[in-house]
Amino acid sequence: MRDVILMAAMLAAAGGAGAQQVRGADIYKSSCAMCHQDQGQGAAGVAPPLKGSQWAKLARVRNYAPGVLLAGMHGPLSTDEGTFNGVMPTQNRLNDEEIAAVTAYLVSDIAGQNGAPVVVAADVAALRARPQSVAELRAVRKQALAK
Numbered sequence: 001m002r003d004v005i006l007m008a009a010m011l012a013a014a015g016g017a018g019a020q021q022v023r024g025a026d027i028y029k030s031s032c033a034m035c036h037q038d039q040g041q042g043a044a045g046v047a048p049p050l051k052g053s054q055w056a057k058l059a060r061v062r063n064y065a066p067g068v069l070l071a072g073m074h075g076p077l078s079t080d081e082g083t084f085n086g087v088m089p090t091q092n093r094l095n096d097e098e099i100a101a102v103t104a105y106l107v108s109d110i111a112g113q114n115g116a117p118v119v120v121a122a123d124v125a126a127l128r129a130r131p132q133s134v135a136e137l138r139a140v141r142k143q144a145l146a147k
């Protein structure tokens with residue numbers, strides 16, 4: 001019991017970032033893993049990987065992942081694991097904090113891009129107020145990967 005309290009105190013002391021990471025992992029498990037798989041490796045014919053060489057580039061575009069979470073995605077996507085042409089439903093039922101938390105988890109833990117900039121809840125609120133369309137997000141993706 002004492003250890004549990006100590007652990008909780010340590011987590012609290014570690015501050016927002018640590019707590020957000022834990023929360024992001026939970027959201028990923030319950031809202032994303034059924035399609036993108038446990039480690040974000042994706043599955044042929046179901047959903048693309050969220051890691052690999054492309055994510056070294058995509059993770060650097062701050063608004064891309066949260067934009068996809070708000071707008072969803074469809075149309076052919078070429079990835080490290082071949083071309084996907086599915087439909088990702090919007091995840092806009094997640095609140096701003098949840099989208100920020102799962103984005104941080106995606107960028108640093110799944111894609112392994114620790115230094116990449118991530119959004120906070122206020123950024124997600126701003127994106128939600130001026131949503132990017134799927135067509136805009138696809139153009140952003142294409143440009144990021146061409147670099």
Ligand code: HEC
Binds near residue numbers: 087
């Ligand atoms: C019902 C299945 C499903 C769920 C649930 C889902 N996705 Fe997706 N996701 C897809 C599919 C399918 C695509 C590719 C769509 C296409 O082919 O254009 C995609 C695309 C993406 C992309 C763009 C990938 C790229 O290479 O540009 C991101 C980022 C993403 N998903 C993140 C997430 C996250 C994070 C969650 C959980 C909050 C999530 N998805 C939940 C099916 C899903």
